[in-house]
Amino acid sequence: MENKKTEETPKHQDKLRALDNLSLGISIVAAVAIGFGIGYGLKAWTGYAWTLWLGLFWGIAAAGLNIYKAYKRAQKEFEGLENDPRYAHRAKYGDKSDFDDDE
Numbered sequence: 001m002e003n004k005k006t007e008e009t010p011k012h013q014d015k016l017r018a019l020d021n022l023s024l025g026i027s028i029v030a031a032v033a034i035g036f037g038i039g040y041g042l043k044a045w046t047g048y049a050w051t052l053w054l055g056l057f058w059g060i061a062a063a064g065l066n067i068y069k070a071y072k073r074a075q076k077e078f079e080g081l082e083n084d085p086r087y088a089h090r091a092k093y094g095d096k097s098d099f100d101d102d103e
Helices: 013-046 050-083 085-093
Strands: none
Touching: 013 050, 050 085
C-alpha cells in the first residue's frame, strides 16, 4: 500500500481567485469608510477635530495593509512560475524581447 498524498485543487479555484482579487477593491473602500466612521464618532464623542483625521489615517493605513497583503499573495503565485518551462527563458535572461520598439 502506498501512501501518496495527491494535491487536489478545488474545482472552482480560478473563480475563487478572481473573487479574492475583486474583494481587494471592496476592502479598500470599506477600510477607508470604517476609518472615517470611527474618526467621525471620536470627533462627536470628544469634540476634537483632529480625531476625525486620525480615524481617516487608520482607514487609509488599513487599506494600505490590504494592498500589501494582496501584493505578497500575488508575489507567491508568480514565484511558482519560475520553474515553469514556458517562462524559463525569461527567468534566466530577463524580459527583453527581440523586437525593441524604443530603438
